[in-house]
Amino acid sequence: xxxxxxxxxxxxxxxxxxxxxxxxxxxxxxxxxxxxxxxxxxxxxxxxxxxxxxxxxxxxxxxxxxxxxxxxxxxxxxxxxxxxxxxxxxxxxxxxxxxxxxxxxxxxxxxxxxxxxxxxxxxxxxxxxxxxxxxxxxxxxxxxxxxxxxxxxxxxxxxxxxxxxxxxxxxxxxxxxxxxxxxxxxxxxxxxxxxxxxxxxxxxxxxxxxxxxxxxxxxxxxxxxxxxxxxxxxxxxxxxxxxxxxxxxxxxxxxxxxxxxxxxxxxxxxxxxxxxxxxxxxxxxxxxxxxxxxxxxxxxxxxxxxxxxxxxxxxxxxxxxxxxxxxxxxxxxxxxxxxxxxxxxxxxxxxxxxxxxxxxxxxxxxxxxxxxxxxxxxxxxxxxxxxxxxxxxxxxxxxxxxxxxxxxxxxxxxxxxxxxxx
Amino acid sequence: xxxxxxxxxxxxxxxxxxxxxxxxxxxxxxxxxxxxxxxxxxxxxxxxxxxxxxxxxxxxxxxxxxxxxxxxxxxxxxxxxxxxxxxxxxxxxxxxxxxxxxxxxxxxxxxxxxxxxxxxxxxxxxxxxxxxxxxxxxxxxxxxxxxxxxxxxxxxxxxxxxxxxxxxxxxxxxxxxxxxxxxxxxxxxxxxxxxxxxxxxxxxxxxxxxxxxxxxxxxxxxxxxxxxxxxxxxxxxxxxxxxxxxxxxxxxxxxxxxxxxxxx
Numbered sequence: 001x002x003x004x005x006x007x008x009x010x011x012x013x014x015x016x017x018x019x020x021x022x023x024x025x026x027x028x029x030x031x032x033x034x035x036x037x038x039x040x041x042x043x044x045x046x047x048x049x050x051x052x053x054x055x056x057x058x059x060x061x062x063x064x065x066x067x068x069x070x071x072x073x074x075x076x077x078x079x080x081x082x083x084x085x086x087x088x089x090x091x092x093x094x095x096x097x098x099x100x101x102x103x104x105x106x107x108x109x110x111x112x113x114x115x116x117x118x119x120x121x122x123x124x125x126x127x128x129x130x131x132x133x134x135x136x137x138x139x140x141x142x143x144x145x146x147x148x149x150x151x152x153x154x155x156x157x158x159x160x161x162x163x164x165x166x167x168x169x170x171x172x173x174x175x176x177x178x179x180x181x182x183x184x185x186x187x188x189x190x191x192x193x194x195x196x197x198x199x200x201x202x203x204x205x206x207x208x209x210x211x212x213x214x215x216x217x218x219x220x221x222x223x224x225x226x227x228x229x230x231x232x233x234x235x236x237x238x239x240x241x242x243x244x245x246x247x248x249x250x251x252x253x254x255x256x257x258x259x260x261x262x263x264x265x266x267x268x269x270x271x272x273x274x275x276x277x278x279x280x281x282x283x284x285x286x287x288x289x290x291x292x293x294x295x296x297x298x299x300x301x302x303x304x305x306x307x308x309x310x311x312x313x314x315x316x317x318x319x320x321x322x323x324x325x326x327x328x329x330x331x332x333x334x335x336x337x338x339x340x341x342x343x344x345x346x347x348x349x350x351x352x353x354x355x356x357x358x359x360x361x362x363x364x365x366x367x368x369x370x371x372x373x374x375x376x377x378x379x380x381x382x383x384x385x386x387x388x389x390x391x392x393x394x395x396x397x398x399x400x401x402x403x404x405x406x407x408x409x410x411x412x413x414x415x416x417x418x419x420x421x422x
Numbered sequence: 423x424x425x426x427x428x429x430x431x432x433x434x435x436x437x438x439x440x441x442x443x444x445x446x447x448x449x450x451x452x453x454x455x456x457x458x459x460x461x462x463x464x465x466x467x468x469x470x471x472x473x474x475x476x477x478x479x480x481x482x483x484x485x486x487x488x489x490x491x492x493x494x495x496x497x498x499x500x501x502x503x504x505x506x507x508x509x510x511x512x513x514x515x516x517x518x519x520x521x522x523x524x525x526x527x528x529x530x531x532x533x534x535x536x537x538x539x540x541x542x543x544x545x546x547x548x549x550x551x552x553x554x555x556x557x558x559x560x561x562x563x564x565x566x567x568x569x570x571x572x573x574x575x576x577x578x579x580x581x582x583x584x585x586x587x588x589x590x591x592x593x594x595x596x597x598x599x600x601x602x603x604x605x606x607x608x609x610x611x612x613x614x615x616x617x618x619x620x621x622x623x624x625x626x627x628x629x630x631x632x633x634x635x636x637x638x639x640x641x642x643x644x645x646x647x648x649x650x651x652x653x654x655x656x657x658x659x660x661x662x663x664x665x666x667x668x669x670x671x672x673x674x675x676x677x678x679x680x681x682x683x684x685x686x
Binding site (some may be wrong): 281284285288289290292293295296299300302303304305306307308309310311317412414415416417418 | 474475476500501502503504505506510511512513517518519520521522523525526529530531533534536537539540542543547557561565574577578596597599600
């Protein structure tokens with residue numbers, strides 16, 4: 001039987017080689033070169049041969065290492081499985097470790113301006129992912145226009161701060177509130193929609209908000225964007241080298257040397273705290289009746305109705321809560337950039353956030369963190385390749401979908417257990 | 423008719439050119455099991471869908487006698503029938519929340535009560551003792567029902583992982599968690615073996631006798647229908663063709679004709 005398996009593996013890999021030859025032969029092997037103003041075909045059979053050889057050997061290795069084990073144990077055994085098992089059993093310790101690491105991160109020796117900026121960006125995506133996780137992961141409503149709430153949060157923060165001069169801590173909840181209201185506004189027309197139809201309408205909603213921001217020139221300055229958004233201050237102490245007369249700054253108050261990093265570190269902790277609030281809120285609300293109703297609605301809406309669960313209110317709260325966190329993240333974005341324009345809120349942002357949630361494993365909080373590090377990290381690592389880095393992004397998505405079709409972390413823990421109650 | 427739990431009068435349901443229910447009237451008494459039987463396509467499930475608000479009946483009326491008050495079921499739309507009138511139902515093709523645990527399924531059924539206890543999530547977020555107490559009570563209620571169907575030791579497993587027969591029973595006790603006045607069961611014995619149907623009979627009699635809940639039952643399994651029904655309504659092509667006790671139904675020539683056809 002073992003010999004049989006060996007033979008079939010060789011057969012299978014030779015067949016793979018044949019496919020590779022058929023594909024790469026014409027694509028890579030035949031190259032047209034201009035010689036003396038005439039096009040000449042220049043064959044590159046050596047390269048083709050190497051590619052085909054690599055494909056064949058690779059397939060053979062996969063065959064004997066992965067598929068063989070599968071046959072033996074009756075279930076797929078791969079590195080990802082080991083990782084998931086590890087994450088399942090040691091989840092709490094890993095989460096704690098991750099939090100501690102993120103708290104001390106700014107004081108690491110390698111944490112220069114570049115790494116801090118990436119960390120802040122990742123943290124923003126993690127927060128957005130956690131916010132959208134409520135809508136997609138828990139309530140099962142595929143929302144492709146999430147960036148609209150991010151935009152509403154950013155613009156309402158900017159407008160309040162510029163026109164009324166209110167401080168960050170007043171504008172932040174207001175921005176969240178506005179985004180939440182927009183969540184309800186979007187929720188009403190899509191109450192009866194599910195799946196693909198819902199996705200299309202939310203996609204359109206996201207575009208509508210962007211186009212509105214682009215064209216409502218009197219309020220939003222259209223494509224010029226809003227400038228001069230106040231920077232956040234540390235409980236009233238601004239981060240400035242040369243403050244206005246009579247204003248104490250952060251570095252003079254604490255008797256420190258001025259450094260632009262102080263503001264960056266403050267921003268980092270700000271988004272860390274906001275993201276952690278989002279996380280703890282989600283973990284908590286999932287265990288409340290409303291959270292269970294969200295998940296039940298994802299599972300079976302008709303069964304929900306038969307049990308007297310109001311599907312309208314349940315959906316609207318999911319949209320509103322998810323949108324509110326999007327709004328919080330938006331106001332952080334506005335205060336960090338000090339400049340916002342509709343450019344920052346295109347569909348690709350929505351798509352990235354949806355990808356983070358889906359690839360992380362619907363409803364999994366840790367999964368969102370992992371997939372953010374994976375996806376956003378890859379984009380950054382491959383920055384030198386310019387626009388080709390999107391290939392890495394796409395490749396990462398394909399890899400996750402192949403090896404973990406339900407997302408990196410697809411296991412779900414019950415919100416309430418009997419054993420504890422006994 | 424004070425002791426009637428449910429009065430259906432001249433109910434009709436039309437889908438375009440098809441009259442699925444044609445001028446149907448029947449009543450169900452309190453603490454009784456009323457079975458609705460009939461060949462496939464007779465309109466049994468449509469009656470349920472009208473009663474539980476999933477369809478809006480074309481004409482006719484349905485009244486539920488709740489605490490000596492007559493409630494017009496037509497006035498309640500979908501989820502409100504369960505929430506306000508206390509009519510619970512199960513489905514022909516089981517509708518559990520498969521990815522959620524058995525206990526969570528039971529907790530979702532107690533959603534409305536818990537939602538108020540959690541102060542629409544605000545008290546719940548603050549871990550208010552009053553909410554925690556109510557939540558504990560809800561778990562106790564779930565445990566009570568799970569003990570009855572012997573599923574307590576699987577309470578933390580996903581509902582979708584249970585064997586078929588257990589899923590059927592779980593769906594019934596989940597419906598009981600909303601504390602219904604009337605329980606509508608759509609083919610609860612479908613796909614069960616003889617032992618499981620016997621257990622189902624016991625469960626339904628327990629609900630009827632101990633919980634004093636009226637049951638409306640659609641069923642093809644005659645061992646269930648004949649064994650536990652107090653009253654049988656037979657439908658064919660949307661019309662009521664017979665009404666009586668189980669024994670009378672068994673011997674009725676109209677019913678035999680509907681099921682087996684006429685002798686030439």
